Amino acid sequence: MEEIKKIAKELLAENKVQLIVGFEKGSANKVRPAFFTKPEEIDQLIYNEYCIHNIALYLKKDICQKANNLAIIANPNVVRSILQLASENQIAEEKIKIIGISFEGKCVGLLDFKAAEEFSKTQPKGIKPEDKALIEKIQAMPLEERFNYWVEAFSPCIKCYACRASCPMCYCGKCNVETNNPQWIPVAPHKYGNLEWHMMRAMHLAGRCINCGECNRSCPVNIPLNILSYMLSDFILDEFDSEAGMNAVFTPALSVYTSVDKENFIK
Amino acid sequence: MSEFEPKIVAFVCNWCTYAGADLTGTSRIKYSANVRIVRFPCTGRIDYMLLTKAFASGADGIIVSGCHPNDCHYTSGNFYARRRWMVFKKICDFMGIDTRRIVFSWVSAAEGGKWAEIVNSTNEEIKKLGPYESYHKLSTQDILA
Amino acid sequence: MEIINKLIDKSSLSALIERLNTSGKQVYAPVTKNGLCDFAKVESVQEIDFDSIATIQSAKSLVFPKVEKLLSYEKTYDDVIVKEVDLTKIPEVIAFAGRPCDAAGFIPLNAIFTSDSVDQIFKTRLDKLSIISISCKKADDFCFCTSVNGSPSNTSGSDILLTEISETTYYAEIITEKGKAILDAYADLFKDSAVVDKTPFVAKIDKQFSTEIINEKLKTLFESDIWDHQAMRCVGCGACAFVCPACGCFDIQDETKGKDGVRHRCWDSCGFKIFTMHTSGHNPREKQAQRWRQRIFHKFSYQPEQQQEFGCVGCGRCSRACPSDMNIAEHLKAIAVK
Numbered sequence: 001m002e003e004i005k006k007i008a009k010e011l012l013a014e015n016k017v018q019l020i021v022g023f024e025k026g027s028a029n030k031v032r033p034a035f036f037t038k039p040e041e042i043d044q045l046i047y048n049e050y051c052i053h054n055i056a057l058y059l060k061k062d063i064c065q066k067a068n069n070l071a072i073i074a075n076p077n078v079v080r081s082i083l084q085l086a087s088e089n090q091i092a093e094e095k096i097k098i099i100g101i102s103f104e105g106k107c108v109g110l111l112d113f114k115a116a117e118e119f120s121k122t123q124p125k126g127i128k129p130e131d132k133a134l135i136e137k138i139q140a141m142p143l144e145e146r147f148n149y150w151v152e153a154f155s156p157c158i159k160c161y162a163c164r165a166s167c168p169m170c171y172c173g174k175c176n177v178e179t180n181n182p183q184w185i186p187v188a189p190h191k192y193g194n195l196e197w198h199m200m201r202a203m204h205l206a207g208r209c210i211n212c213g214e215c216n217r218s219c220p221v222n223i224p225l226n227i228l229s230y231m232l233s234d235f236i237l238d239e240f241d242s243e244a245g246m247n248a249v250f251t252p253a254l255s256v257y258t259s260v261d262k263e264n265f266i267k
Numbered sequence: 268m269s270e271f272e273p274k275i276v277a278f279v280c281n282w283c284t285y286a287g288a289d290l291t292g293t294s295r296i297k298y299s300a301n302v303r304i305v306r307f308p309c310t311g312r313i314d315y316m317l318l319t320k321a322f323a324s325g326a327d328g329i330i331v332s333g334c335h336p337n338d339c340h341y342t343s344g345n346f347y348a349r350r351r352w353m354v355f356k357k358i359c360d361f362m363g364i365d366t367r368r369i370v371f372s373w374v375s376a377a378e379g380g381k382w383a384e385i386v387n388s389t390n391e392e393i394k395k396l397g398p399y400e401s402y403h404k405l406s407t408q409d410i411l412a
Numbered sequence: 413m414e415i416i417n418k419l420i421d422k423s424s425l426s427a428l429i430e431r432l433n434t435s436g437k438q439v440y441a442p443v444t445k446n447g448l449c450d451f452a453k454v455e456s457v458q459e460i461d462f463d464s465i466a467t468i469q470s471a472k473s474l475v476f477p478k479v480e481k482l483l484s485y486e487k488t489y490d491d492v493i494v495k496e497v498d499l500t501k502i503p504e505v506i507a508f509a510g511r512p513c514d515a516a517g518f519i520p521l522n523a524i525f526t527s528d529s530v531d532q533i534f535k536t537r538l539d540k541l542s543i544i545s546i547s548c549k550k551a552d553d554f555c556f557c558t559s560v561n562g563s564p565s566n567t568s569g570s571d572i573l574l575t576e577i578s579e580t581t582y583y584a585e586i587i588t589e590k591g592k593a594i595l596d597a598y599a600d601l602f603k604d605s606a607v608v609d610k611t612p613f614v615a616k617i618d619k620q621f622s623t624e625i626i627n628e629k630l631k632t633l634f635e636s637d638i639w640d641h642q643a644m645r646c647v648g649c650g651a652c653a654f655v656c657p658a659c660g661c662f663d664i665q666d667e668t669k670g671k672d673g674v675r676h677r678c679w680d681s682c683g684f685k686i687f688t689m690h691t692s693g694h695n696p697r698e699k700q701a702q703r704w705r706q707r708i709f710h711k712f713s714y715q716p717e718q719q720q721e722f723g724c725v726g727c728g729r730c731s732r733a734c735p736s737d738m739n740i741a742e743h744l745k746a747i748a749v750k
Contacts, residue, residue, distance in 0.1 A: 028553040032737035033645045053736070062699065063644055138361065147363025147401055156450075158469070158478050158654045158679065165649035166735045178686050184316070187665045188479040188678045190409035192323065199362060200316055206354050218735030220468055220651045222448055228358065235357050240350070254354060257346035259336065262353060267372040267385060324669070409479070410667045410674050 003107045004047050004073060007099055011071050013039040017097055021058050022073035023051045035063060047073060049105065053166075054214040056081030059091055060171040071097040071110075076123035077212035079116050080245025081168040084210055086113060087250035090171060113248040120246050127211055127230050134224060135231050154194035156221040159187070163215035163225050164201065169208050176200060202228040207236050207253030210245030273327040273393035275302045275386070278313045280345075283334035283375045290379030298383035299390040302330065309333065311344025315355040318369060323406035328368045328393035330385060335373040345373075367392065368399060415567070416586035416595065418602040420574065425582075426457040428601055432506055435597070437542075440474055441508040442467045451507070460509050465552050466727055470657030471507050471514040472521055475537040478654070479678045482533065482664070487671045499536045506594075507543045513557050513727035515545045515569030517657025523719035524660035542590045546582070547575040551615040554728030556741040559621050562726050564614040575610045583608045620741060621748035623712065623722050629747050630713045634705070638750055642743050643704035645736045650681030652730035652738070658711070658723045661687075682706045704738075708747070 004022075011017045019037055024044045026032035031050045035058075036042055056078045058064050072078060079100055085091045093113050100108040100119050111119055138146055161177075164170045177185045177197060185200055186193030202225075209229035216226040237243050239262065242253035279285045285306045291298060307313050310333030318329050331352065339345045352371050359366050370389045374382045420428070432439050433455050441460040443452040449464040451471050486493045507514065518538065525534040548555075548564035557563060567573050571591035574582040584602060586595045595602055653659040663680040666673055680687060683704070688697045697703050711723030724740070731739045 026737040027731060027739040027742060030737050035644055057647065058645075061647075141363075143363055143365060144401065145363070146361070150362045151405060158650075160650040160654045160681070161684070162647070162649035162651045162733075162735050165647040183665065186667060187663055188409070188667065188676045190479050190676075192406045192409060193479075195362070195405065196316070196319060196323075199319065199358065202358055203315055203355065206358070214735075218647075218649070218651075220655060220733040221450075222446065228361070231361055232354060232358060236354065239353065254347070254350055257343065257350050259346070261346070261349050263336070263349060265353070265356060265371060266349070267370060407669055409481075409676075410669050411672050 001047055001107075003109075004099060004101065005042055005045055007107070007110065008036065008045060008071065008073070009039045009042045011097060012036065012042065017067075017069045017071045019064065019067040019070040020045070020072070021055050021064065021070060023047060023053075023055070033058060045073075047101065047105070051075065052077075052217070054078055054081055054168055054212040056085065056168040057166055057214075059085060059096070059168070067095075069095050069097070071099055073101065074098045074111075075101050076103055076120060077210065077214075079111065079123075080120050080210040081212065083113065083116055083120060083248045084169065084208060084245045084250070085171075086248040087252075088208075093248070117247055125211065128213075131213075131224070131227050131230055135227050135234075138227075151191050151195060153223055154198055155191055157189055157194040157198070157223055158221065159189040159194070159197065160220060162218040162220060163223075166214050166218035167205070168212075168214075169205055169210070170201075176204065198223075198225060198228065201225075202232060205229050206232045207240075207242060207255075208244050209233055271394060271397060273301050273390060273398070274325055275299075275328040275330060275389060275393060276321040276326040277302050277304045277330040277332065277386070278307060278310075278317060278321075279304055279330075279374075280310045280333035280340075281306050281308050282340035283338060283373075284332040284382065286376035287374040287378045287382045290376065291382045292379075294379045296379055296383045298386045301390050301393075302386045309339065309341050309344035310348035311339075311341065313348065315351060318355070319364070322364075322368075322399060322402045325403060327396070327399045328370070328389055330370045330372065330389055332372040332374045332382075332385065335375055338375060364402065365396070365399065367396060413587070413589060413592070416592065417605045417607050418584040418586060418595065419605040420582050420584045420602050422580050422582065424601040428598055429454065429457045429460075429508070431598060432508075432594075437504045437506050439506045439508050440471070442510070451510070454508070462509060462546070465548070465550055465555070466511055466513070466729060466732075468729070468733065469655050470517055470727065470729060471510050471543075472517060472657050472659075474505055474507055474541055475518065475534055476521060476525070476660065476662075476679075479676050480533070482675045482677050484672065484674045487673075497533055499532060502533075502536050502540055504540045505537075505542070507541060507545075510543065510545050511548055511727065512545050512564060512566040512568075512570060512573065513562055513725040514657055515543045515573075516557075516562050516566060516725040517727070518543070518569050520658040520715060520719070520721040520723045520725070521660050523715070523721045527719045542571045542594060543569065544572045544574065544591075544594070545570040547573060547610060547613065548615045549576060549613070551617045552728070554731045554739070554741070555615075555617050555726065556620055556728060556744075557726035558617045558619045559741065559744070560623050560722055560724050560726040564617060565610040575608070575613050577608060577610075577613050583610065583613075620745050623716070623724075625748045626712045626744055627716055627722075629750055630709060633747065633750060634709070636750065638747065639701040639705040640699075642738075642746070643699075643701040646683070646700050646704055646738055647736050648683055648685065648700050648703070649735065650679070650683050651733040651735065652707070652740075653681035653683055654679050655729040655733045657725055657727060657729070682710065708743070712744075
């Protein structure tokens with residue numbers, strides 16, 4: 001914690017960055033994303049076990065886009081998001097300084113992309129045992145039951161799009177769901193509209209999701225959206241040996257191909 | 268009640284399967300009339316959501332077909348499509364969408380006979396499975412009274 | 413109508429819920445499922461969660477559902493047959509065990525839907541809704557009803573307000589004709605009572621600001637940099653608007669299947685970029701800060717000006733639901749001292 005503050009303060013004091021994205025105390029026992037531009041503001045900066053939001057999200061927002069250079073307090077999920085964004089040409093290495101922090105909360109200092117890649121590989125995956133158990137439980141269901149499980153799971157969805165808004169990889173200027181001439185994905189949050197929306201979103205993140213679980217955390221009605229992406233990430237790793245968020249130079253699994261991809265399902 | 272006649276939607280590429288289907292016709296090979304063909308420039312252009320839209324619009328079965336690997340008119344469209352289908356099939360399966368109703372195939376412009384076989388076998392399979400009621404119900408329950 | 417004071421035993425609530433159900437009314441109450449508390453249809457008192465401070469979502473969906481059919485249509489060869497919604501099919505609903513802020517939320521919502529042209533579907537739903545609220549024994553850090561003219565035992569909006577005055581008894585205030593109809597129907601469950609001072613039995617919530625100050629301050633703050641500052645961490649989702657009891661913005665969507673179709677009304681949020689997007693591509697509220705400003709101005713300036721109601725009841729749901737911890741009370745406090 002003190003180390004993080006020291007690094008952050010120095011970066012601002014020595015004018016190495018204009019902006020630091022981190023956390024401050026939030027309402028009640030929450031923490032919240034915060035933006036620091038002056039060394040004296042760093043006293044407000046905190047880092048504790050609650051700082052699990054994927055603040056890499058803000059890299060594509062106005063505030064970070066306007067800054068010439070910035071630093072970010074980065075847990076492994078944030079580091080992976082940055083690498084993935086970099087691989088999609090959304091952030092340049094010279095613009096960003098990564099203050100890396102392990103899942104245990106240990107500060108590993110400033111990381112360039114090379115070091116970030118190493119760091120990302122040494123850190124455990126974000127998938128929790130209970131998520132794995134849920135995936136297995138769903139996979140064991142008969143077809144119709146699986147279908148009903150998801151229809152019911154999505155039925156509380158109110159289409160607030162918090163999942164999309166808090167996902168660092170959902171940075172499209174115009175989301176597919178806003179394609180309205182004609183309307184492609186139903187706007188109405190009825191069961192059918194919800195199923196299509198979540199399916200479309202999972203497919204768009206396939207091979208790009210870094211499994212931070214922010215979509216699930218931000219969901220006001222707690223839909224286990226993250227396990228859709230987890231399941232696909234697992235599948236993609238198995239099938240294509242491809243994993244998002246590990247390399248700054250990387251092409252997502254669905255944007256490349258090999259001549260030996262499986263085709264035993266094609267007649 | 269008369270026998271169930273499945274509605275099958277085929278999404279095919281312009282250069283191979285569509286030409287193949289044309290050949291089926293010009294060769295006077297008889298095949299099931301339950302299929303409705305939608306022509307695309309390339310399998311790489313076939314958005315996976317079109318498949319769910321077809322189910323939502325009343326299809327009981329779907330055929331997606333294009334050029335054999337290495338035969339793509341645009342060199343690699345079918346290679347990208349192949350990966351996408353794998354992932355799409357996986358998520359459909361996970362979400363309980365009946366993947367037995369989605370048939371992927373490679374049919375070249377010279378394979379008029381194969382096209383007839385694909386359509387006929389798909390038709391038989393879907394006849395056994397019956398109408399895709401659960402998806403039809405989901406997609407219409409909030410729209411139709 | 414003058415408030416009628418009554419008592420009702422806790423043990424009688426189960427009979428009340430059962431008899432309301434058997435009379436054909438639908439009873440909705442806070443139910444906790446999978447760790448989330450929300451309004452759901454209940455048939456017995458055991459299902460109800462009396463302990464939650466506030467449900468995740470407000471009770472507004474009882475009169476303004478997240479998706480609602482406005483009309484259906486059928487295309488014929490040369491015509492379109494439009495079928496209106498059958499208003500007589502709208503059920504009688506009881507919102508039970510909600511909080512005074514839930515009840516208060518229906519007032520600004522009603523103003524939105526009925527102040528100039530009257531939305532018949534909304535009005536019918538509201539007319540057929542009776543609200544039996546329970547005063548708050550506890551509050552959390554997000555509650556601020558006292559700052560927006562409410563209180564933990566506020567009667568406005570409720571038809572009956574229950575306040576727990578002992579382990580076994582609720583003090584019941586019968587506030588409206590609708591409340592009296594319930595009292596008359598189940599008179600055997602209620603006992604007479606004198607006026608009870610509710611203060612010792614309800615949560616204490618400190619007043620942080622007043623709506624008048626906010627309203628006054630906003631007159632000069634339209635161009636202020638406070639919006640940029642406050643909205644910095646806003647991610648631009650619609651969670652705040654959708655859980656809000658007073659947010660009434662909606663989108664109209666036609667959905668068609670073959671020759672048949674429906675016109676749906678579904679929730680929309682001024683926090684979305686596409687909300688104000690013009691066909692030309694121009695967006696008058698391009699930045700998130702402008703959208704956040706709109707949210708505050710609408711609730712504390714435009715609504716009181718046009719409809720004489722503030723659009724916030726201080727339930728704190730938006731702050732609880734916010735993925736980036738935009739705390740509305742804190743932001744309003746900052747506006748009040750600006």
